[in-house]
Amino acid sequence: MRNVWTIAQREYKHYFISPIAYIVALMIFLTVGILFVLNFSQAAYQSMFYGSPPPDTRIIVGPMTFLFLLASPALTMRLLADEQRMGTLELLLTAPVQDWELVVGKWLGAFLFLLSVIALTLIFPILLNRFVNPGIDQGMMIAGYLGVILVAATFLSIGTAISSFFSNQFAAFFATLVVYVMLWWMIGWPAQVLPIGGDVFRYLDMSAHFYDTLTNGIVALADIVYYLSLTALGLFLGTVAVEMRRWQ
Amino acid sequence: MIRADGLTKDYGARRAIENLTFEARQGEVVGFLGPNGAGKTTTMRILTGYLPPTYGAAKVAGFDIISESLEVRRRVGYLPETVPLYPDMVVFDYLKFMADLRHLPNAEDMVFEALEMVGMEERAEGYISALSKGMRQRIGLAQALLHKPEVLILDEPTIGLDPAQVVEVRNLIRDIGKERTVLLSTHILSEAQSLCDRVLIINKGHIVAEDSPENLQARLVGAERSILRVKGDADELAPKIAAIAGVQNVKTQVDGALEFQFAPGVDIRPEVARITVNAGYDLLELRPVGMSLEEIFLELTRDTVTPFVPRTPAARRCETATNASRPKKER
Numbered sequence: 001m002r003n004v005w006t007i008a009q010r011e012y013k014h015y016f017i018s019p020i021a022y023i024v025a026l027m028i029f030l031t032v033g034i035l036f037v038l039n040f041s042q043a044a045y046q047s048m049f050y051g052s053p054p055p056d057t058r059i060i061v062g063p064m065t066f067l068f069l070l071a072s073p074a075l076t077m078r079l080l081a082d083e084q085r086m087g088t089l090e091l092l093l094t095a096p097v098q099d100w101e102l103v104v105g106k107w108l109g110a111f112l113f114l115l116s117v118i119a120l121t122l123i124f125p126i127l128l129n130r131f132v133n134p135g136i137d138q139g140m141m142i143a144g145y146l147g148v149i150l151v152a153a154t155f156l157s158i159g160t161a162i163s164s165f166f167s168n169q170f171a172a173f174f175a176t177l178v179v180y181v182m183l184w185w186m187i188g189w190p191a192q193v194l195p196i197g198g199d200v201f202r203y204l205d206m207s208a209h210f211y212d213t214l215t216n217g218i219v220a221l222a223d224i225v226y227y228l229s230l231t232a233l234g235l236f237l238g239t240v241a242v243e244m245r246r247w248q
Numbered sequence: 249m250i251r252a253d254g255l256t257k258d259y260g261a262r263r264a265i266e267n268l269t270f271e272a273r274q275g276e277v278v279g280f281l282g283p284n285g286a287g288k289t290t291t292m293r294i295l296t297g298y299l300p301p302t303y304g305a306a307k308v309a310g311f312d313i314i315s316e317s318l319e320v321r322r323r324v325g326y327l328p329e330t331v332p333l334y335p336d337m338v339v340f341d342y343l344k345f346m347a348d349l350r351h352l353p354n355a356e357d358m359v360f361e362a363l364e365m366v367g368m369e370e371r372a373e374g375y376i377s378a379l380s381k382g383m384r385q386r387i388g389l390a391q392a393l394l395h396k397p398e399v400l401i402l403d404e405p406t407i408g409l410d411p412a413q414v415v416e417v418r419n420l421i422r423d424i425g426k427e428r429t430v431l432l433s434t435h436i437l438s439e440a441q442s443l444c445d446r447v448l449i450i451n452k453g454h455i456v457a458e459d460s461p462e463n464l465q466a467r468l469v470g471a472e473r474s475i476l477r478v479k480g481d482a483d484e485l486a487p488k489i490a491a492i493a494g495v496q497n498v499k500t501q502v503d504g505a506l507e508f509q510f511a512p513g514v515d516i517r518p519e520v521a522r523i524t525v526n527a528g529y530d531l532l533e534l535r536p537v538g539m540s541l542e543e544i545f546l547e548l549t550r551d552t553v554t555p556f557v558p559r560t561p562a563a564r565r566c567e568t569a570t571n572a573s574r575p576k577k578e579r
Contacts, residue, residue: 092349094296096349246299
């Protein structure tokens with residue numbers, strides 16, 4: 001476990017000297033901010049003149065997961081692919097570190113970085129809380145943020161796994177994006193057309209577990225289990241890929 | 249201690265090394281000598297736990313490289329061929345990171361100690377990307393020495409260093425080799441000669457010779473050779489030297505010196521000197537010439553099938569040498 005922390009720390013620090021990480025953080029923060037202002041003014045207008053309910057935290061957490069879909073491949077693409085390219089993988093694989101510790105450490109570093117960005121966005125619920133009367137639904141906010149964190153963990157774990165299959169960062173980036181698009185959007189489609197067996201695809205749909213429940217303030221064990229098992233699967237596949245590199 | 253027993257590694261259909269069996273004891277510097285692509289790096293990668301062997305087994309520092317890989321990795325310092333550095337890290341942070349991965353108790357002191365050993369303590373605060381190739385090589389070496397490993401495995405440790413640094417690094421390796429086990433690879437023969445207690449010559453995945461540099465020379469040179477240099481023309485002296493019992497093959501070299509062979513074990517130099525002086529010549533130089541490791545290396549690693557090359561004495565010597573070393577390999 002100590003090695004996981006050592007590797008995660010190095011990875012976390014590395015994001016602060018990498019321009020890509022700053023661009024990612026800025027993109028997430030600015031876009032969430034702009035969408036917040038737009039959605040908030042529209043919702044406030046509607047609630048004022050048409051009596052619709054006041055804006056809630058859905059206008060903040062809703063766009064965030066979509067931004068993660070675009071941004072997290074940029075955070076994970078170099079994790080293991082770059083070690084392979086620079087030859088430093090040989091250093092880590094001949095150090096007294098187990099393969100899973102390396103993969104989990106890498107993932108944890110990226111996860112901590114994205115958590116820091118998520119923490120920055122907490123300013124928007126605080127602002128919202130001041131503007132609406134009698135304040136925001138705190139349960140909904142906590143559920144929404146739990147969802148955001150789970151989605152982030154899952155995305156990053158899949159990205160880490162894919163990065164360990166490549167020695168080219170950009171190949172890893174696009175492969176990761178393709179897998180995200182499949183899991184987030186496309187896998188749910190068969191559920192709408194298949195007469196039977198659609199439930200399986202509905203269960204696999206990554207976005208449904210977020211938009212149907214957690215964003216709306218519903219915390220169900222099934223969703224948490226889904227995200228955590230997908231995260232574990234990603235880390236497992238990443239470890240297998242690192243082990244395969246030894247045997248190739 | 250390193251003990252390799254029948255190591256074989258296949259990359260797909262290509263066999264990189266075949267049935268390598270050797271040993272490196274504690275307090276010994278063993279050199280892996282061979283042309284590029286001979287299998288030196290592959291063998292080192294297997295011993296350090298980076299690659300598993302296809303067949304065979306090995307023990308490093310008393311632990312099995314497959315079933316006890318982590319124990320092996322804890323006790324080995326390894327400098328790979330491509331020095332593994334993170335260019336965007338500060339030298340100190342990089343070594344501290346490696347020290348933390350090895351759970352060293354007083355990591356910072358050990359980092360400075362390692363930096364001092366390679367003479368890089370002044371660059372501790374600098375970025376790795378700003379270092380020259382030789383400096384990077386030394387940081388890589390510091391990384392390998394960091395935890396004072398029982399076994400040190402160095403893949404071409406002096407490559408890219410300037411001559412003064414080469415001397416320093418060689419002294420360092422020699423010092424370490426007094427107490428620990430050092431396995432290094434090189435294709436610089438003088439390095440193997442000056443550093444190693446024992447040399448393994450490896451070619452196309454096979455060990456073709458294994459001995460101390462001195463013994464390798466002695467074994468391959470059937471007769472001893474000497475060079476005699478006198479003031480003026482030595483042509484008339486040649487028959488007189490040839491007449492000494494045991495001397496054969498007297499040749500006049502391009503620069504006028506005489507080269508001759510004599511059977512090993514009989515030192516005929518006093519007699520050569522006496523005859524030269526008695527014949528009225530001023531003796532300038534009389535020195536033995538060994539076959540250099542370069543020549544041995546070239547002969548051992550030359551392709552065995554060379555049909556159209558006329559047979560020189562050297563080629564014949566080479567054949568006997570390879571044949572002599574063959575049973576050893578199959579043992």
